[in-house]
Amino acid sequence: MPNSNKFSLTDAIALLTRTPVTLNALLRGLPDIWTHSDEGKDTWSAFDIVGHLNSAERHDWMPRVRRILESGGARPFDPFDRFAQKRESEGKTLEQLLDDFSRLRSESLAALQALNLKSADLARRGKHPALGAVTLSELLATWAVHDLTHLHQLSRVMAYQYREAVGPWSAYLGVLKCSGHSA
């Protein structure tokens, strides 16, 4: 299915636009067992995942887009700080983090659309500090799939809270067999 792997800015933006409203629909007002429980030591709850998405929105996606357009491969991206959200989420409620995510994502997408990127721009190259050469379209595709990998993680973290409550049905529920690759 070669066509299914084609990147399209329109398709990516359509998905990126929906993530904040999806998380809001799923998580706002949900009991703490679903939003503040994790999978054990050094794992993330739904609250932590939303905090992480906010940090990525602040420090990674559009800053990396701009770095490619301004410096190409001459200046690598700043390294990703996976734990920035610990500081940035401190003292906030989940509802505040969801509001922050809606606002930050709207700002990001407005800035992205203002760039009015053309096909030739999408092929421009940047430098990832660990992965090496990457293109702008790969960065934008990764932004969309990063949303999905954390939706994948979120559904697993939530399901984990009922891993014993389902009794023998655990044999049929694939999410309970997920090995945590999306953490």
Next chain:
Amino acid sequence: MPNSNKFSLTDAIALLTRTPVTLNALLRGLPDIWTHSDEGKDTWSAFDIVGHLNSAERHDWMPRVRRILESGGARPFDPFDRFAQKRESEGKTLEQLLDDFSRLRSESLAALQALNLKSADLARRGKHPALGAVTLSELLATWAVHDLTHLHQLSRVMAYQYREAVGPWSAYLGVLKCSGHSA
């Protein structure tokens, strides 16, 4: 974390209530690459997953609740028809399936709440045709986790469409490593 595995009817209903609005937020109006692409032969697209949730809503969840309350273990559940949705989704749009799911889930939850279940009811036993003895609370917990297993699958199926578009970042995106346990 023993407490995190405690079933609560309130918690389960809170989650079950949010699934239709979550899927609506994520999928309605999204380009076909996200909603009508699958992972290859004999796999499901987002469209198929919503159809499956509708079939489960029609044939499984509340019918099984009623079977436990009416017959206990004397009469096993009717087997689950995993492919009923092929017939029931035929000729419909994704938007129609999302509308159906909202309506069916609302009807299910209204019927569930009308039963006014007590703790003693949650311990009542039924008989699964393959798994054997199960309790009503296990059935209700499974209903919630079944939503999550298909949200898990959905995020994976969508991410799969950009598995090549992300380039070298595939190494960091856990959802692309998911082995399909939640199909």
